[in-house]
Amino acid sequence: MSDRDGTAAGWADIGVNLGDRQFRDDGEAVLDRARDAGVVLMLLTGTSVAESRQALTLCRDFPDRGLLATAGVHPHNARQFDNDARAELAELLDQPEVAAAGEMGLDFNRDFSPRPDQEKAFESQLALAAEKGLPVFLHQRDAHARFLPILRAWRDRLPAAVVHCFTDERRALYDYLDLDCHIGITGWVCDERRGRGLAELVPDIPGDRLLVETDAPYLLPRDLPEPPPVKRRNEPCFLPWIGRRLATLRGEDEADLAARTLANTRRFLNR
Known part of the structure:
Protein backbone atom coordinates (compact mmCIF):
# COMPACT_ATOMS: atom_id res chain seq x y z
CA MET A 1 0.00 0.00 0.00
CA SER A 2 1.19 3.53 -0.68
CA ASP A 3 -0.07 7.01 0.00
CA ARG A 4 -0.92 9.39 -2.83
CA ASP A 5 2.67 10.73 -2.89
CA GLY A 6 4.06 7.25 -3.45
CA THR A 7 5.47 6.72 0.05
CA ALA A 8 4.50 3.89 2.34
CA ALA A 9 1.03 4.45 3.77
CA GLY A 10 0.59 4.95 7.49
CA TRP A 11 -2.11 5.85 9.96
CA ALA A 12 -4.02 9.09 10.51
CA ASP A 13 -5.13 10.04 14.03
CA ILE A 14 -7.94 12.59 13.73
CA GLY A 15 -8.16 13.41 17.45
CA VAL A 16 -5.09 14.28 19.53
CA ASN A 17 -5.21 16.68 22.47
CA LEU A 18 -1.46 17.33 22.31
CA GLY A 19 -1.82 20.59 24.22
CA ASP A 20 -3.14 18.75 27.27
CA ARG A 21 -1.03 19.24 30.39
CA GLN A 22 -0.35 15.49 30.48
CA PHE A 23 1.92 16.04 27.46
CA ARG A 24 3.58 19.17 28.82
CA ASP A 25 6.92 17.53 29.65
CA ASP A 26 7.39 15.12 26.75
CA GLY A 27 5.36 16.29 23.74
CA GLU A 28 8.23 15.81 21.30
CA ALA A 29 8.85 12.26 22.57
CA VAL A 30 5.14 11.54 22.09
CA LEU A 31 5.46 12.66 18.48
CA ASP A 32 8.56 10.51 18.05
CA ARG A 33 6.73 7.43 19.28
CA ALA A 34 3.80 8.19 16.99
CA ARG A 35 6.12 8.44 13.98
CA ASP A 36 7.83 5.17 14.95
CA ALA A 37 4.40 3.51 15.13
CA GLY A 38 3.54 4.64 11.60
CA VAL A 39 1.21 7.52 12.45
CA VAL A 40 1.89 10.00 9.65
CA LEU A 41 -0.95 12.51 10.12
CA MET A 42 -2.36 13.91 13.36
CA LEU A 43 -5.18 16.39 13.83
CA LEU A 44 -4.60 18.40 17.02
CA THR A 45 -7.85 19.34 18.69
CA GLY A 46 -8.77 22.85 19.77
CA THR A 47 -11.42 22.93 22.51
CA SER A 48 -11.19 26.61 23.49
CA VAL A 49 -9.71 29.71 21.90
CA ALA A 50 -6.56 29.33 24.00
CA GLU A 51 -6.18 25.62 23.22
CA SER A 52 -6.85 26.26 19.54
CA ARG A 53 -4.00 28.78 19.53
CA GLN A 54 -1.81 26.22 21.27
CA ALA A 55 -2.67 23.55 18.69
CA LEU A 56 -1.67 25.96 15.91
CA THR A 57 1.61 26.76 17.72
CA LEU A 58 2.42 23.05 18.03
CA CYS A 59 1.85 22.57 14.29
CA ARG A 60 4.34 25.35 13.63
CA ASP A 61 6.83 24.11 16.22
CA PHE A 62 6.93 20.66 14.59
CA PRO A 63 6.41 21.32 10.87
CA ASP A 64 7.75 17.92 9.75
CA ARG A 65 5.47 15.70 11.87
CA GLY A 66 2.29 15.68 9.79
CA LEU A 67 0.39 17.93 12.21
CA LEU A 68 -2.76 19.88 11.43
CA ALA A 69 -5.11 21.60 13.84
CA THR A 70 -8.74 22.36 14.54
CA ALA A 71 -10.00 25.60 16.07
CA GLY A 72 -13.18 25.70 18.09
CA VAL A 73 -14.95 25.86 21.43
CA HIS A 74 -16.03 22.57 23.01
CA PRO A 75 -19.54 22.48 24.51
CA HIS A 76 -17.98 22.19 27.97
CA ASN A 77 -16.52 25.67 27.37
CA ALA A 78 -19.57 27.16 25.63
CA ARG A 79 -20.29 29.56 28.50
CA GLN A 80 -17.06 31.34 27.44
CA PHE A 81 -18.17 31.75 23.82
CA ASP A 82 -18.91 35.36 22.91
CA ASN A 83 -18.36 37.78 20.03
CA ASP A 84 -14.68 38.17 20.91
CA ALA A 85 -14.16 34.42 20.94
CA ARG A 86 -15.91 34.09 17.59
CA ALA A 87 -13.71 36.80 16.09
CA GLU A 88 -10.57 35.07 17.36
CA LEU A 89 -11.73 31.74 15.98
CA ALA A 90 -12.37 33.37 12.61
CA GLU A 91 -8.73 34.51 12.53
CA LEU A 92 -7.47 31.08 13.54
CA LEU A 93 -9.56 29.35 10.87
CA ASP A 94 -7.78 31.44 8.24
CA GLN A 95 -4.39 29.95 9.15
CA PRO A 96 -3.08 27.31 6.70
CA GLU A 97 -2.34 24.76 9.43
CA VAL A 98 -5.95 24.87 10.68
CA ALA A 99 -7.82 22.28 8.64
CA ALA A 100 -11.19 22.02 10.42
CA ALA A 101 -13.54 23.96 12.68
CA GLY A 102 -14.24 22.51 16.11
CA GLU A 103 -14.35 20.77 18.49
CA MET A 104 -17.95 21.94 18.64
CA GLY A 105 -21.30 20.42 19.48
CA LEU A 106 -23.50 19.51 22.45
CA ASP A 107 -22.80 17.59 25.66
CA PHE A 108 -25.90 17.01 27.78
CA ASN A 109 -24.14 14.34 29.84
CA ARG A 110 -22.15 16.66 32.08
CA ASP A 111 -23.71 20.03 31.31
CA PHE A 112 -20.55 21.93 32.23
CA SER A 113 -22.09 24.84 30.29
CA PRO A 114 -25.82 25.67 30.23
CA ARG A 115 -27.62 24.02 27.34
CA PRO A 116 -28.76 27.31 25.75
CA ASP A 117 -25.12 28.46 25.74
CA GLN A 118 -24.07 25.18 24.13
CA GLN A 125 -19.49 27.87 14.93
CA LEU A 126 -21.37 25.95 12.24
CA ALA A 127 -22.12 29.27 10.57
CA LEU A 128 -18.46 30.26 10.83
CA ALA A 129 -17.30 26.97 9.32
CA ALA A 130 -19.75 27.42 6.45
CA GLU A 131 -18.44 30.94 5.90
CA LYS A 132 -14.85 29.68 5.81
CA GLY A 133 -15.64 26.58 3.74
CA LEU A 134 -14.11 24.23 6.31
CA PRO A 135 -15.10 20.76 7.55
CA VAL A 136 -16.37 20.45 11.10
CA PHE A 137 -15.13 18.31 14.00
CA LEU A 138 -18.18 17.46 16.10
CA HIS A 139 -18.87 16.36 19.68
CA GLN A 140 -22.19 14.86 20.74
CA ARG A 141 -22.94 13.14 24.03
CA ASP A 142 -26.44 12.37 25.29
CA ALA A 143 -27.76 15.13 23.05
CA HIS A 144 -28.63 13.45 19.77
CA ALA A 145 -32.25 14.60 19.66
CA ARG A 146 -31.21 18.25 19.78
CA PHE A 147 -27.87 17.92 17.99
CA LEU A 148 -29.29 16.29 14.86
CA PRO A 149 -31.69 19.04 13.73
CA ILE A 150 -29.08 21.75 14.35
CA LEU A 151 -26.52 19.88 12.28
CA ARG A 152 -29.07 19.01 9.58
CA ALA A 153 -29.92 22.67 9.12
CA TRP A 154 -26.29 23.47 8.26
CA ARG A 155 -25.02 20.27 6.67
CA ASP A 156 -25.55 21.28 3.03
CA ARG A 157 -23.41 24.37 3.58
CA LEU A 158 -20.45 22.44 4.99
CA PRO A 159 -17.88 20.58 2.88
CA ALA A 160 -17.58 17.70 5.36
CA ALA A 161 -18.37 16.69 8.94
CA VAL A 162 -17.07 14.07 11.34
CA VAL A 163 -18.86 12.92 14.47
CA HIS A 164 -15.79 12.49 16.65
CA CYS A 165 -15.53 9.71 19.25
CA PHE A 166 -18.79 8.08 18.22
CA THR A 167 -20.21 5.86 21.00
CA ASP A 168 -23.94 6.21 20.37
CA GLU A 169 -26.58 3.75 19.20
CA ARG A 170 -27.53 2.39 15.78
CA ARG A 171 -30.23 4.99 15.09
CA ALA A 172 -27.78 7.83 15.71
CA LEU A 173 -25.16 6.19 13.49
CA TYR A 174 -27.58 5.93 10.59
CA ASP A 175 -28.84 9.46 11.14
CA TYR A 176 -25.27 10.77 10.76
CA LEU A 177 -24.53 8.56 7.78
CA ASP A 178 -27.73 9.87 6.15
CA LEU A 179 -26.18 13.34 6.50
CA ASP A 180 -23.02 12.08 4.76
CA CYS A 181 -20.95 12.45 7.93
CA HIS A 182 -17.71 10.68 8.70
CA ILE A 183 -17.59 8.62 11.88
CA GLY A 184 -14.58 8.76 14.22
CA ILE A 185 -13.87 5.62 16.23
CA THR A 186 -11.61 5.58 19.31
CA GLY A 187 -10.22 2.99 21.71
CA TRP A 188 -13.70 2.79 23.24
CA VAL A 189 -14.17 -0.07 20.78
CA CYS A 190 -11.38 -1.97 22.58
CA ASP A 191 -13.33 -2.12 25.85
CA GLU A 192 -15.08 -5.48 26.07
CA ARG A 193 -17.60 -4.03 28.52
CA ARG A 194 -18.54 -0.46 27.54
CA GLY A 195 -17.58 -0.89 23.89
CA ARG A 196 -19.60 -3.99 23.07
CA GLY A 197 -22.45 -2.10 21.39
CA LEU A 198 -20.05 0.01 19.38
CA ALA A 199 -18.14 -3.08 18.25
CA GLU A 200 -21.37 -4.48 16.84
CA LEU A 201 -21.92 -1.29 14.81
CA VAL A 202 -18.41 -0.93 13.38
CA PRO A 203 -19.04 -3.24 10.39
CA ASP A 204 -22.01 -1.04 9.39
CA ILE A 205 -19.83 2.04 8.79
CA PRO A 206 -19.12 2.41 5.06
CA GLY A 207 -15.42 2.17 4.28
CA ASP A 208 -15.25 5.70 2.90
CA ARG A 209 -16.90 7.18 6.04
CA LEU A 210 -14.60 5.61 8.67
CA LEU A 211 -11.94 7.64 10.52
CA VAL A 212 -9.74 6.51 13.43
CA GLU A 213 -8.60 8.44 16.49
CA THR A 214 -7.05 8.04 19.91
CA ASP A 215 -8.50 11.15 21.60
CA ALA A 216 -5.19 11.06 23.48
CA PRO A 217 -4.48 11.42 26.35
CA TYR A 218 -7.97 10.06 27.03
CA LEU A 219 -9.62 6.71 26.24
CA LEU A 220 -6.61 4.43 26.57
CA PRO A 221 -7.55 1.10 24.92
CA ARG A 222 -8.53 -1.22 27.75
CA ASP A 223 -7.09 -4.32 26.10
CA LEU A 224 -3.53 -3.08 25.56
CA PRO A 225 -1.00 -5.73 26.58
CA GLU A 226 0.70 -5.35 29.95
CA PRO A 227 2.41 -3.42 31.34
CA PRO A 228 0.12 -0.41 30.91
CA PRO A 229 1.72 2.92 29.98
CA VAL A 230 2.83 5.23 32.76
CA LYS A 231 -0.16 7.02 34.32
CA ARG A 232 -2.38 5.09 31.91
CA ARG A 233 -2.04 7.93 29.44
CA ASN A 234 -3.20 7.35 25.88
CA GLU A 235 -0.91 8.38 23.01
CA PRO A 236 -1.10 8.49 19.20
CA CYS A 237 1.38 5.59 19.07
CA PHE A 238 -1.47 3.32 20.19
CA LEU A 239 -3.58 4.17 17.14
CA PRO A 240 -2.47 1.04 15.21
CA TRP A 241 -3.76 -1.07 18.11
CA ILE A 242 -7.19 0.49 17.66
CA GLY A 243 -6.90 0.03 13.92
CA ARG A 244 -6.10 -3.65 14.36
CA ARG A 245 -9.25 -4.10 16.42
CA LEU A 246 -11.32 -2.31 13.78
CA ALA A 247 -9.84 -4.46 11.02
CA THR A 248 -10.74 -7.61 12.94
CA LEU A 249 -14.30 -6.44 13.56
CA ARG A 250 -14.75 -5.53 9.90
CA GLY A 251 -13.01 -8.62 8.50
CA GLU A 252 -10.48 -6.46 6.66
CA ASP A 253 -6.74 -6.44 6.18
CA GLU A 254 -5.04 -4.11 8.66
CA ALA A 255 -2.81 -2.47 6.05
CA ASP A 256 -5.78 -1.88 3.77
CA LEU A 257 -7.74 -0.27 6.60
CA ALA A 258 -4.78 1.98 7.46
CA ALA A 259 -4.44 3.13 3.86
CA ARG A 260 -8.17 3.67 3.44
CA THR A 261 -8.64 5.65 6.65
CA LEU A 262 -5.57 7.77 5.86
CA ALA A 263 -7.04 8.54 2.43
CA ASN A 264 -10.42 9.25 4.04
CA THR A 265 -8.76 11.70 6.41
CA ARG A 266 -6.98 13.52 3.61
CA ARG A 267 -10.23 13.85 1.68
CA PHE A 268 -12.11 14.98 4.77
CA LEU A 269 -9.53 17.70 5.44
CA ASN A 270 -8.98 18.46 1.75
CA ARG A 271 -5.22 18.01 2.26
Whole structure:
Protein backbone atom coordinates (compact mmCIF):
# COMPACT_ATOMS: atom_id res chain seq x y z
CA MET A 1 0.00 0.00 0.00
CA SER A 2 1.19 3.53 -0.68
CA ASP A 3 -0.07 7.01 0.00
CA ARG A 4 -0.92 9.39 -2.83
CA ASP A 5 2.67 10.73 -2.89
CA GLY A 6 4.06 7.25 -3.45
CA THR A 7 5.47 6.72 0.05
CA ALA A 8 4.50 3.89 2.34
CA ALA A 9 1.03 4.45 3.77
CA GLY A 10 0.59 4.95 7.49
CA TRP A 11 -2.11 5.85 9.96
CA ALA A 12 -4.02 9.09 10.51
CA ASP A 13 -5.13 10.04 14.03
CA ILE A 14 -7.94 12.59 13.73
CA GLY A 15 -8.16 13.41 17.45
CA VAL A 16 -5.09 14.28 19.53
CA ASN A 17 -5.21 16.68 22.47
CA LEU A 18 -1.46 17.33 22.31
CA GLY A 19 -1.82 20.59 24.22
CA ASP A 20 -3.14 18.75 27.27
CA ARG A 21 -1.03 19.24 30.39
CA GLN A 22 -0.35 15.49 30.48
CA PHE A 23 1.92 16.04 27.46
CA ARG A 24 3.58 19.17 28.82
CA ASP A 25 6.92 17.53 29.65
CA ASP A 26 7.39 15.12 26.75
CA GLY A 27 5.36 16.29 23.74
CA GLU A 28 8.23 15.81 21.30
CA ALA A 29 8.85 12.26 22.57
CA VAL A 30 5.14 11.54 22.09
CA LEU A 31 5.46 12.66 18.48
CA ASP A 32 8.56 10.51 18.05
CA ARG A 33 6.73 7.43 19.28
CA ALA A 34 3.80 8.19 16.99
CA ARG A 35 6.12 8.44 13.98
CA ASP A 36 7.83 5.17 14.95
CA ALA A 37 4.40 3.51 15.13
CA GLY A 38 3.54 4.64 11.60
CA VAL A 39 1.21 7.52 12.45
CA VAL A 40 1.89 10.00 9.65
CA LEU A 41 -0.95 12.51 10.12
CA MET A 42 -2.36 13.91 13.36
CA LEU A 43 -5.18 16.39 13.83
CA LEU A 44 -4.60 18.40 17.02
CA THR A 45 -7.85 19.34 18.69
CA GLY A 46 -8.77 22.85 19.77
CA THR A 47 -11.42 22.93 22.51
CA SER A 48 -11.19 26.61 23.49
CA VAL A 49 -9.71 29.71 21.90
CA ALA A 50 -6.56 29.33 24.00
CA GLU A 51 -6.18 25.62 23.22
CA SER A 52 -6.85 26.26 19.54
CA ARG A 53 -4.00 28.78 19.53
CA GLN A 54 -1.81 26.22 21.27
CA ALA A 55 -2.67 23.55 18.69
CA LEU A 56 -1.67 25.96 15.91
CA THR A 57 1.61 26.76 17.72
CA LEU A 58 2.42 23.05 18.03
CA CYS A 59 1.85 22.57 14.29
CA ARG A 60 4.34 25.35 13.63
CA ASP A 61 6.83 24.11 16.22
CA PHE A 62 6.93 20.66 14.59
CA PRO A 63 6.41 21.32 10.87
CA ASP A 64 7.75 17.92 9.75
CA ARG A 65 5.47 15.70 11.87
CA GLY A 66 2.29 15.68 9.79
CA LEU A 67 0.39 17.93 12.21
CA LEU A 68 -2.76 19.88 11.43
CA ALA A 69 -5.11 21.60 13.84
CA THR A 70 -8.74 22.36 14.54
CA ALA A 71 -10.00 25.60 16.07
CA GLY A 72 -13.18 25.70 18.09
CA VAL A 73 -14.95 25.86 21.43
CA HIS A 74 -16.03 22.57 23.01
CA PRO A 75 -19.54 22.48 24.51
CA HIS A 76 -17.98 22.19 27.97
CA ASN A 77 -16.52 25.67 27.37
CA ALA A 78 -19.57 27.16 25.63
CA ARG A 79 -20.29 29.56 28.50
CA GLN A 80 -17.06 31.34 27.44
CA PHE A 81 -18.17 31.75 23.82
CA ASP A 82 -18.91 35.36 22.91
CA ASN A 83 -18.36 37.78 20.03
CA ASP A 84 -14.68 38.17 20.91
CA ALA A 85 -14.16 34.42 20.94
CA ARG A 86 -15.91 34.09 17.59
CA ALA A 87 -13.71 36.80 16.09
CA GLU A 88 -10.57 35.07 17.36
CA LEU A 89 -11.73 31.74 15.98
CA ALA A 90 -12.37 33.37 12.61
CA GLU A 91 -8.73 34.51 12.53
CA LEU A 92 -7.47 31.08 13.54
CA LEU A 93 -9.56 29.35 10.87
CA ASP A 94 -7.78 31.44 8.24
CA GLN A 95 -4.39 29.95 9.15
CA PRO A 96 -3.08 27.31 6.70
CA GLU A 97 -2.34 24.76 9.43
CA VAL A 98 -5.95 24.87 10.68
CA ALA A 99 -7.82 22.28 8.64
CA ALA A 100 -11.19 22.02 10.42
CA ALA A 101 -13.54 23.96 12.68
CA GLY A 102 -14.24 22.51 16.11
CA GLU A 103 -14.35 20.77 18.49
CA MET A 104 -17.95 21.94 18.64
CA GLY A 105 -21.30 20.42 19.48
CA LEU A 106 -23.50 19.51 22.45
CA ASP A 107 -22.80 17.59 25.66
CA PHE A 108 -25.90 17.01 27.78
CA ASN A 109 -24.14 14.34 29.84
CA ARG A 110 -22.15 16.66 32.08
CA ASP A 111 -23.71 20.03 31.31
CA PHE A 112 -20.55 21.93 32.23
CA SER A 113 -22.09 24.84 30.29
CA PRO A 114 -25.82 25.67 30.23
CA ARG A 115 -27.62 24.02 27.34
CA PRO A 116 -28.76 27.31 25.75
CA ASP A 117 -25.12 28.46 25.74
CA GLN A 118 -24.07 25.18 24.13
CA GLU A 119 -26.65 25.50 21.37
CA LYS A 120 -25.75 29.12 20.69
CA ALA A 121 -22.03 28.34 20.46
CA PHE A 122 -22.68 25.29 18.26
CA GLU A 123 -24.83 27.15 15.75
CA SER A 124 -22.48 30.12 15.62
CA GLN A 125 -19.49 27.87 14.93
CA LEU A 126 -21.37 25.95 12.24
CA ALA A 127 -22.12 29.27 10.57
CA LEU A 128 -18.46 30.26 10.83
CA ALA A 129 -17.30 26.97 9.32
CA ALA A 130 -19.75 27.42 6.45
CA GLU A 131 -18.44 30.94 5.90
CA LYS A 132 -14.85 29.68 5.81
CA GLY A 133 -15.64 26.58 3.74
CA LEU A 134 -14.11 24.23 6.31
CA PRO A 135 -15.10 20.76 7.55
CA VAL A 136 -16.37 20.45 11.10
CA PHE A 137 -15.13 18.31 14.00
CA LEU A 138 -18.18 17.46 16.10
CA HIS A 139 -18.87 16.36 19.68
CA GLN A 140 -22.19 14.86 20.74
CA ARG A 141 -22.94 13.14 24.03
CA ASP A 142 -26.44 12.37 25.29
CA ALA A 143 -27.76 15.13 23.05
CA HIS A 144 -28.63 13.45 19.77
CA ALA A 145 -32.25 14.60 19.66
CA ARG A 146 -31.21 18.25 19.78
CA PHE A 147 -27.87 17.92 17.99
CA LEU A 148 -29.29 16.29 14.86
CA PRO A 149 -31.69 19.04 13.73
CA ILE A 150 -29.08 21.75 14.35
CA LEU A 151 -26.52 19.88 12.28
CA ARG A 152 -29.07 19.01 9.58
CA ALA A 153 -29.92 22.67 9.12
CA TRP A 154 -26.29 23.47 8.26
CA ARG A 155 -25.02 20.27 6.67
CA ASP A 156 -25.55 21.28 3.03
CA ARG A 157 -23.41 24.37 3.58
CA LEU A 158 -20.45 22.44 4.99
CA PRO A 159 -17.88 20.58 2.88
CA ALA A 160 -17.58 17.70 5.36
CA ALA A 161 -18.37 16.69 8.94
CA VAL A 162 -17.07 14.07 11.34
CA VAL A 163 -18.86 12.92 14.47
CA HIS A 164 -15.79 12.49 16.65
CA CYS A 165 -15.53 9.71 19.25
CA PHE A 166 -18.79 8.08 18.22
CA THR A 167 -20.21 5.86 21.00
CA ASP A 168 -23.94 6.21 20.37
CA GLU A 169 -26.58 3.75 19.20
CA ARG A 170 -27.53 2.39 15.78
CA ARG A 171 -30.23 4.99 15.09
CA ALA A 172 -27.78 7.83 15.71
CA LEU A 173 -25.16 6.19 13.49
CA TYR A 174 -27.58 5.93 10.59
CA ASP A 175 -28.84 9.46 11.14
CA TYR A 176 -25.27 10.77 10.76
CA LEU A 177 -24.53 8.56 7.78
CA ASP A 178 -27.73 9.87 6.15
CA LEU A 179 -26.18 13.34 6.50
CA ASP A 180 -23.02 12.08 4.76
CA CYS A 181 -20.95 12.45 7.93
CA HIS A 182 -17.71 10.68 8.70
CA ILE A 183 -17.59 8.62 11.88
CA GLY A 184 -14.58 8.76 14.22
CA ILE A 185 -13.87 5.62 16.23
CA THR A 186 -11.61 5.58 19.31
CA GLY A 187 -10.22 2.99 21.71
CA TRP A 188 -13.70 2.79 23.24
CA VAL A 189 -14.17 -0.07 20.78
CA CYS A 190 -11.38 -1.97 22.58
CA ASP A 191 -13.33 -2.12 25.85
CA GLU A 192 -15.08 -5.48 26.07
CA ARG A 193 -17.60 -4.03 28.52
CA ARG A 194 -18.54 -0.46 27.54
CA GLY A 195 -17.58 -0.89 23.89
CA ARG A 196 -19.60 -3.99 23.07
CA GLY A 197 -22.45 -2.10 21.39
CA LEU A 198 -20.05 0.01 19.38
CA ALA A 199 -18.14 -3.08 18.25
CA GLU A 200 -21.37 -4.48 16.84
CA LEU A 201 -21.92 -1.29 14.81
CA VAL A 202 -18.41 -0.93 13.38
CA PRO A 203 -19.04 -3.24 10.39
CA ASP A 204 -22.01 -1.04 9.39
CA ILE A 205 -19.83 2.04 8.79
CA PRO A 206 -19.12 2.41 5.06
CA GLY A 207 -15.42 2.17 4.28
CA ASP A 208 -15.25 5.70 2.90
CA ARG A 209 -16.90 7.18 6.04
CA LEU A 210 -14.60 5.61 8.67
CA LEU A 211 -11.94 7.64 10.52
CA VAL A 212 -9.74 6.51 13.43
CA GLU A 213 -8.60 8.44 16.49
CA THR A 214 -7.05 8.04 19.91
CA ASP A 215 -8.50 11.15 21.60
CA ALA A 216 -5.19 11.06 23.48
CA PRO A 217 -4.48 11.42 26.35
CA TYR A 218 -7.97 10.06 27.03
CA LEU A 219 -9.62 6.71 26.24
CA LEU A 220 -6.61 4.43 26.57
CA PRO A 221 -7.55 1.10 24.92
CA ARG A 222 -8.53 -1.22 27.75
CA ASP A 223 -7.09 -4.32 26.10
CA LEU A 224 -3.53 -3.08 25.56
CA PRO A 225 -1.00 -5.73 26.58
CA GLU A 226 0.70 -5.35 29.95
CA PRO A 227 2.41 -3.42 31.34
CA PRO A 228 0.12 -0.41 30.91
CA PRO A 229 1.72 2.92 29.98
CA VAL A 230 2.83 5.23 32.76
CA LYS A 231 -0.16 7.02 34.32
CA ARG A 232 -2.38 5.09 31.91
CA ARG A 233 -2.04 7.93 29.44
CA ASN A 234 -3.20 7.35 25.88
CA GLU A 235 -0.91 8.38 23.01
CA PRO A 236 -1.10 8.49 19.20
CA CYS A 237 1.38 5.59 19.07
CA PHE A 238 -1.47 3.32 20.19
CA LEU A 239 -3.58 4.17 17.14
CA PRO A 240 -2.47 1.04 15.21
CA TRP A 241 -3.76 -1.07 18.11
CA ILE A 242 -7.19 0.49 17.66
CA GLY A 243 -6.90 0.03 13.92
CA ARG A 244 -6.10 -3.65 14.36
CA ARG A 245 -9.25 -4.10 16.42
CA LEU A 246 -11.32 -2.31 13.78
CA ALA A 247 -9.84 -4.46 11.02
CA THR A 248 -10.74 -7.61 12.94
CA LEU A 249 -14.30 -6.44 13.56
CA ARG A 250 -14.75 -5.53 9.90
CA GLY A 251 -13.01 -8.62 8.50
CA GLU A 252 -10.48 -6.46 6.66
CA ASP A 253 -6.74 -6.44 6.18
CA GLU A 254 -5.04 -4.11 8.66
CA ALA A 255 -2.81 -2.47 6.05
CA ASP A 256 -5.78 -1.88 3.77
CA LEU A 257 -7.74 -0.27 6.60
CA ALA A 258 -4.78 1.98 7.46
CA ALA A 259 -4.44 3.13 3.86
CA ARG A 260 -8.17 3.67 3.44
CA THR A 261 -8.64 5.65 6.65
CA LEU A 262 -5.57 7.77 5.86
CA ALA A 263 -7.04 8.54 2.43
CA ASN A 264 -10.42 9.25 4.04
CA THR A 265 -8.76 11.70 6.41
CA ARG A 266 -6.98 13.52 3.61
CA ARG A 267 -10.23 13.85 1.68
CA PHE A 268 -12.11 14.98 4.77
CA LEU A 269 -9.53 17.70 5.44
CA ASN A 270 -8.98 18.46 1.75
CA ARG A 271 -5.22 18.01 2.26
